[in-house]
Amino acid sequence: MADSFTYDGGSVAPGETQNLRYSVSETYLGDPVRIPVTVVNGERDGPTVVLSAAAHGDELNGIEVVREVAHEWDHADLVGTLVCLPVLNVQGFIAQQRYLPIHDRDLNRSFPGSPDSTSAKRIAHRIFQNFIAPCDLGIDFHTSTRGRTNAVHVRADMDDEGVSRVANAFASHVIIDSTGPSGALRREATAAGVPTVTVEMGEAHRFQRSLIDRALAGTLSVLNEFGARTDGVVSWPGWRTVIGDDDEKTWLRADVGGLVEMHHERSALVEAGERVCTITNPFKRESGAIRAPFTGLLVGVLENPLVYPGNPVCHLVELDEATRHAVEMHRSSRSEPQG
Structure with a gap:
């Protein structure tokens, strides 16, 4: 039997799905800033997987990937828990800009955060402690910045065995091998024992259906690799190159x-x-x-x-x-x- 998934302020029992808006900060008026969170806790024990998107508020493709996994997939046979965070940077998302409007801070350079530091690091701390650190692995979805577009590819620290396993299972053609910049979600999550990769896909300010579908297939492949799903296979993309420092x-x-x-x-x-x-x-x-x-x-x-x-x-x-x-x-x- 699975355990409950707990966070500061609540818990999700085995077999339960919970949609919540979790407070991570406050506005100038003192109103709460809340991120949307869906936790799907399976009845059977298994890995806890976090799927996150929109750490940069104008990067939208990943939002649809996370939403579809959370709300359109059948989770009757889920083994383990899915923690779905479709919009990490709510203020940037509302303003349709990359960074947090507060002092133009980059949320994806602020993890694991701090409860006593800048606004960005306080937000990062709330997210990290409650919904990243309790997990076993993660996929963080991104797009290119505005004015450019990326092919679907994975960025991962391939020297880390767990990260390498996630990256290979996602089945993209290209993996760029790097630890990632300091403060990036994937780097800090991996350092905390939650092997995490970044998936880059397309461009900002739009949904690109073909890329979303490819990312959904990659996500299913990862869940199959780690035993969270048993209704599919671990994919092989047909060819692959891993781009390292050399x-x-x-x-x-x-x-x-x-x-x-x-x-x-x-x-x-x-x-x-x-x-x-x-x-x-x-x-x-x-x-x-x-x-x-x-x-x-x-x-x-x-x-x-x-x-x-x-x-x-x-x-x-x-x-x-x-x-x-x-x-x-x-x-x-x-x-x-x-x-």
Whole structure:
């Protein structure tokens, strides 16, 4: 028999689902700032999994992933507990901006938080202590910032066995191996014994159905891997590359200002020396071109076509010859859409 899931102010008994709005701060008027939380506690003992989104308030794709898992999936056979946090940064979400409006703080650089520090760290502390630290593993959903878009990929500390297991089970084509920045939810949760990955998918300010569906499939695969669900399989994406510190990865940046014409979409495979985009001036005269410094995959590309010198245009990760061949074979056999 499963145990109750407890948090400061309540508990969720085995076999119970609870929707709540949990107070994490107050407004200037002293009214509570509450985050939406759904806890689904299965009748049978198993892992406690936290799914979180919108630590950056304008990153919406992950919100729909977490909502659909919480409210559209059948949890009759759930083994363990799901803690679903669709909107971590409520103030940013309401303002439709990335950071907390209070002093423009980044909530995803504020974990595990502190009860006696800044407003951002107090919010992070309330979330972390009640709904992150009690869990066994986590998936934190993000998108690119406004004006850019990301292919679906995982960011994970692959030196951590638990994190590696989550990352591989999510079944994305690309895993970027890194510990993550200090204060990021995935890094601090992992340090606290809750192996957690970041999933990057698409762009801010919109729902992108194809990417949401891919993330839902990856989430189901993780739950199957850890025994929380038993109605499916652990997926294999067909090919995979893990980009570590010794591999080439770079944001290609504009050297001139102007208007950008992208010649490739996200997830495109580009050859070393190939022109990735062209930058022109208002008179439609070419003023610069960006070429791939190595053969790789575009995991992030520009959506807003206006750049200053130094602005990032696309995120390129290196593929070796074997992986490149696997990508080409997989796409030709499945007519794989770019994600």
